[in-house]
Amino acid sequence: MKILLAITGASGVIYGVKLLKKLNEIEDLTVDLVISESGKELIELELEIDHKELSKHAHITFEPDDLRAPPSSGSSLYDYMLIVPCSISTLSKIATGSADNLITRAASVMLKERRGLLMVPRETPLSTIHLENMARLSSEGCIILPASPAFYGKPKDIEELVDFIVGKTLDSIGIDNDIYTRWTEDVIR
Ligand SMILES: Cc1cc2nc3c(=O)[nH]c(=O)nc-3n(C[C@H](O)[C@H](O)[C@H](O)COP(=O)(O)O)c2cc1C
Incomplete structure (x- = not known):
């Protein structure tokens, strides 16, 4: 499987970073990375790490202004593109067909290629504009997976809350995982 992971400038970049590390551990899976300029700032602000450190967990890291990079073309054959977290700005641009940087262009390619x-x-909260853009993307087959972790697994710390979203993301693209607590008999009792 070949995956393109984009991290954009929404709060919660920890979701994208944990997902990157998890994907990189999976055999027979290639993960390429692109981080928006705002995403880079948020990584430094929220995680206090240099975004450049993340490249070691990816096969290739692309710059967000590099529109000549392979993800700009449908011939690059990614199975999935994951945008985690996805800013409303990036989401809105994709919903309206804008392709002004590598992230929005690659997403536009995924939609046109039906990948x-x-x-x-x-x-x-979300405005009607946000909700309408999400509905539009959903009708095009895009999975909208809001960063809203569940609490039925009685998370003990932030890591476990983050793992819930990372695990649900992996579930959505058919990757087996046991990194979050599922709703099972053990949890109920
Ligand atoms: C500290 C900080 C937190 C932000 N949090 C969010 C957020 O949670 N969600 C969001 O959609 N935008 C958020 N923004 C705004 C985006 O970073 C901004 O719209 C930016 O242009 C997004 O660019 P990008 O989509 O290319 O990453 C935040 C900005 C800052 C500085």
Whole structure:
């Protein structure tokens, strides 16, 4: 499986970073990475790490302004593009067909080629414009997976909340995982 992971400038970049590390551990899976300029700032602000450190967990890291990079073309054959977290700005641009950087262009390619596109938006509350853009993307087959972790697994810390979203993202693209607590008999009792 070949995956393109984009991290954009919404709060919760930890979701994207944990997902990147998890994907990189999976055999027979290639993960390429692109981080928007705002995403880079948020990584430094929220995680206090240099975004450049993340390249070691990816096969190739592309710059967001590099529209000549392979993800700009449908011939690059990614199975899935995951945008985690996805800013409302990026989500709205994709919903309206804008392709002004590598992330929006690659997403536009995934839609036209009818390949897998998943976004984890993080914003609250949501305006009607946001909701309409999400509905539009959903009707095009895009999976909208809001960053809203469940609490039935009684998470003990932030890591476990993050794992819930990472696990649900992996579930959505058919990757077996046991990184979050599922609703089972053990949890109920
Ligand atoms: C500290 C900080 C937190 C932000 N949090 C969010 C957020 O949670 N959701 C969102 O949609 N935008 C958020 N933004 C705004 C985006 O970063 C901004 O719209 C940016 O243009 C997005 O660019 P990108 O989509 O290319 O990453 C935040 C900005 C800052 C500085």
